[in-house]
Amino acid sequence: MNPPTRRECALVLALLLGILYFSNARIRTNLVPTPSSPPSHHPSQLNTLQGTTPQLYNTRLTWGNNQVPQTKVLASVPGWSIIDRLYIFKGVVYVVSDDPDSVPDVENMYSKGVEIFPGKEAEDTRLPGDEDIRIIGTAEAKALFGTGASIVDGVTFFVNDHPQFIRHYYHWSAELYFGFWRTYSSLDPAIPPEGNTTLPQPRHMFFNRLDAFRWRDPTNMNQLVLRSSLPEVTMEFRDDWDDRIKMGVPFVFDRVVLADRSAAMRAYNFQRYQRTASVPFALPGSVNWWMAIRNNVVQFAGMDLNDGSSTTATPVITYISRQAWGRRTLLQEDHEKLVKELYRLRDAHGWEVNVVLMEKLSRAEQIRLAVRTTIMMGVHGNGLTSLIWMRPTPRTTVIEFFYPGGFAHDYEYTARSLGIAHYGFWGDSSFTSPNMPLNAYPEGFQGNSIPVDAAAVGRLCYDRLTLSLEVDD
Ligand SMILES: *[C@@H]1O[C@H](CO)[C@@H](O)[C@H](O)[C@H]1NC(C)=O
Numbered sequence: 001m002n003p004p005t006r007r008e009c010a011l012v013l014a015l016l017l018g019i020l021y022f023s024n025a026r027i028r029t030n031l032v033p034t035p036s037s038p039p040s041h042h043p044s045q046l047n048t049l050q051g052t053t054p055q056l057y058n059t060r061l062t063w064g065n066n067q068v069p070q071t072k073v074l075a076s077v078p079g080w081s082i083i084d085r086l087y088i089f090k091g092v093v094y095v096v097s098d099d100p101d102s103v104p105d106v107e108n109m110y111s112k113g114v115e116i117f118p119g120k121e122a123e124d125t126r127l128p129g130d131e132d133i134r135i136i137g138t139a140e141a142k143a144l145f146g147t148g149a150s151i152v153d154g155v156t157f158f159v160n161d162h163p164q165f166i167r168h169y170y171h172w173s174a175e176l177y178f179g180f181w182r183t184y185s186s187l188d189p190a191i192p193p194e195g196n197t198t199l200p201q202p203r204h205m206f207f208n209r210l211d212a213f214r215w216r217d218p219t220n221m222n223q224l225v226l227r228s229s230l231p232e233v234t235m236e237f238r239d240d241w242d243d244r245i246k247m248g249v250p251f252v253f254d255r256v257v258l259a260d261r262s263a264a265m266r267a268y269n270f271q272r273y274q275r276t277a278s279v280p281f282a283l284p285g286s287v288n289w290w291m292a293i294r295n296n297v298v299q300f301a302g303m304d305l306n307d308g309s310s311t312t313a314t315p316v317i318t319y320i321s322r323q324a325w326g327r328r329t330l331l332q333e334d335h336e337k338l339v340k341e342l343y344r345l346r347d348a349h350g351w352e353v354n355v356v357l358m359e360k361l362s363r364a365e366q367i368r369l370a371v372r373t374t375i376m377m378g379v380h381g382n383g384l385t386s387l388i389w390m391r392p393t394p395r396t397t398v399i400e401f402f403y404p405g406g407f408a409h410d411y412e413y414t415a416r417s418l419g420i421a422h423y424g425f426w427g428d429s430s431f432t433s434p435n436m437p438l439n440a441y442p443e444g445f446q447g448n449s450i451p452v453d454a455a456a457v458g459r460l461c462y463d464r465l466t467l468s469l470e471v472d473d
Pocket residue numbers: 192194196
């Protein structure tokens with residue numbers, strides 16, 4: 001082959017330049033909307049992307065020579081606080097206040113955020129020091145911060161926890177997220193069953209002790225719950241926290257809902273129920289507090305808010321079986337008798353009965369089934385987490401089987417906090433609030449020979465579903 005002539009080279013060059021020019025023009029038209037093609041999306045709330053008045057971005061809270069704006073704690077119980085104008089600077093959290101007596105004790109808001117081990121000694125090593133959180137006056141704040149701070153706008157959920165209790169559907173959805181929303185929704189105690197709220201959607205979640213890949217759970221429910229209920233939330237992790245530390249400048253949060261597991265463990269409610277999410281129930285709140293989250297998740301799964309369990313529709317009984325797990329299961333014989341009894345009720349009364357292995361259903365199917373279920377039952381375990389999507393009505397019920405003498409509040413407290421009745425079973429006897437045992441893990445609790453009396457469970461189902469209810473649904 002002959003080497004290319006000069007003319008050929010010039011032609012190739014011209015061709016290349018042409019391609020470059022036209023592709024550039026395409027990129028430019030993609031970026032800048034032309035007046036002749038107005039945006040096609042119609043809801044007016046999506047059309048605020050282009051303002052008319054030029055402005056400086058409002059990225060800084062500047063006080064100049066004036067006093068540093070003080071932090072305000074709006075609500076606080078151990079481990080859960082709502083705080084306006086919380087400052088962070090070089091990795092330390094600052095509450096700026098000239099009235100430190102009005103600020104809750106720092107150990108009730110924050111900790112070292114390390115892994116949690118039982119015992120007083122471990123508890124003491126988790127207490128925060130000056131290198132973690134400080135309460136300072138406005139004069140000291142000015143000396144430290146200078147003339148202003150960069151703003152982290154909107155509402156931020158801030159989690160000062162070790163990864164230990166995050167990568168798990170129950171601990172995420174029914175504990176961390178549950179606690180956050182219960183705390184935050186204390187600012188709107190008038191949430192109706194539809195879930196409408198005056199609360200702005202949170203914008204951020206900060207995890208200062210967690211790597212980005214460590215918040216999803218093995219069943220991928222955590223991200224489904226977050227993205228369907230609060231689609232606007234962006235997340236920051238340990239790397240991002242370190243970036244902010246290394247910049248060496250102060251940041252101020254508009255509003256933070258601060259969660260700290262170790263601090264929550266100091267509360268009476270935790271000591272009584274072993275649940276961090278039980279602590280914010282000391283704050284005011286609507287009985288429909290969870291509906292703002294729950295209804296979005298339910299809609300994501302393809303259900304209407306009015307779908308599902310009611311006091312008039314055909315009852316749906318769902319037994320979530322753990323028999324395939326090989327751990328914490330019913331005696332096989334009792335499981336079989338229970339299934340038979342439930343099918344007998346179905347045939348006698350026309351009720352719907354589902355016997356399911358949760359892990360065999362898709363994520364959306366799990367949610368839809370929970371929404372439709374009137375009575376959910378199963379051995380103590382993660383499968384019962386789905387109860388948080390049930391529709392609370394006077395006959396909505398959760399029945400939980402334990403090894404006799406054993407008990408844990410996880411699903412009991414969760415059900416009760418949503419207005420759902422809960423019954424625990426020990427063989428042929430049952431118990432419900434307020435006559436609850438204390439938590440206990442006798443030998444056999446995790447085993448595969450948990451007894452249950454099918455006839456007793458059947459009688460309870462019958463009673464719950466034939467109660468005469470003097471309520472409009
Ligand atoms: C809730 O909000 C929706 C949509 O904005 C509205 O149609 C509905 O009437 C509201 N319901 C209540 C109880 O405020």
